[in-house]
Amino acid sequence: MAEKILGRTTDQGAARAGENHAVRPARMIAYDFPGYTDVMFRQMREDFGITELADPSRYVVFIDHMLTRNDQREAEVHQVTRDWCEFYGIELHEAQGIGHQLTAELGLAIPGDFLVHFDGHISGVGAFNALGWGIRRDLIEAWVSGQIHVDIPATTRFDLVGDFPEGVDSRDLVHTIIEMVGADGCAHQVMEFGGPGARSMAIDHRQGLCGMAMFTGAVSAVFEPDEVSMAYAREVARRDFEPVYPDDDAVYAARHTIDLSTLVPRVVRPGSARVANTSTVEELAGTPVTRAFIGSCASGRIEDLRAAALVLDGRKVAPTVELNVVPTSKKVYEQAEQEGILDVLRAAGATIAVSSCDFCFGYQQPLQPDENCISTGVLNISGRMGSPDANIYMGSPYTVAASAITGTIGEAAR
Helix, strand or coil, X not given: CHHHHHHHCCCCCCCXXXXXEEECCCEEEXXXXXXXXXXXXXXXXXXXXXXXXXXXXXXXXXXXXXXXXXXXXXXXXXXXXXXXXXXXCCEEEECCECHXXXXXXXXXXXXXXXXXXXXXXXXXXXXXXXXXXXXXXXXXXXXXXXXXEEECCEEEEEEEEXXXXXXXXXXXXXXXXXXXXXXXXXXXXXXXXXXXXHHHCCHHXXXXXXXXXXXXXXXXXXXXXXXXXXXXXXXXXXXXXXXXXXXXXXXXXXXXXXXXXXXXCEEECCCCCCCCCEEEHHHHCCCECCEEEECHHHHCCHHHHHHHHHHHCCCCCCCCCEEEECCCEHHXXXXXXXXXHHHHHHHHCCEECCCCCCCCXXXXXXXXXXXXXXXXXCCXXXXXXXXXXXXXXXXXXXXXXXXXXXXXXXXXXX
């Protein structure tokens, strides 16, 4: 599927793994962050002399970081982005949610499309049969020229069968895959998901799985289209689309079958630059935690909040634990409020924060030295959520909620 999607964007109309092509993204996306968007804007104007974009509709920027301190530095960073987006006529969305989720909600990620970002978690759009690629150092090429030269990646196929057991979700699946293939098991490849187990997964879980693809070394991930993803796309898409399917005789770098019914809750231990050192929850049971976080572009959607509420309903967060919950977008927040989910979480002792990336990267209420945090964030390297002397464990919303109740790592009762 990746070859077909990328092939559509080439002058030749086709692409094969190992070839190098100039590809033309349907969307070029960024979020404002010092040292990234401000630098690109300046380079476009001062280094390349670009004062007008040929097609501004292909560019989208989100303000979803540095939203919670309300200080002068934040104001200055965001004003730079507002000014430049106005200058170039670029679509801008501010404080509406995490950009990777808004990309889906706003119909910017539709089946068969190719999107680029400097952040690798754009791969989450693979849930909709779109291909999102994080090209951190080369995004300026796309922004300036409208295209980017890439080596076409090979693909590793994952055939999913069965259904998740209670208390297990896509976070446990991705950590199982990492344990199975290694932190570089899909290096410079695309992860392709299909099979009856894939079709049984909720869209939210598909997004979470695809969004974590980089931690196998993959450049992206994509699901086969089905009625679930097509129904979502038809509701939000801004234009017509044509989904992409794999050929029966498609050639893969590797192929794996995973039975979802055999999965168990897993946790990633601290200090993992590539999120490879996973353990079962059972192996880490009893490890004390003082912080718990449910949110991020991987695990703050409605299915994640429902999972947390299922575990926390009628229970209380331990007095030694601070549980923060961040819905992935305003839309998710409003849905969770309407369903009574947030009331359940508040009654249990959770604090509900406005949607942003600020908890996940340690900007809002950073971890203090020697704290242990259990998190649904996307990274647990030293210093990611605050002090480099804090420890970050990563798991599913079920595991985080269950651990918040007891004050130690544990799994939800099943």
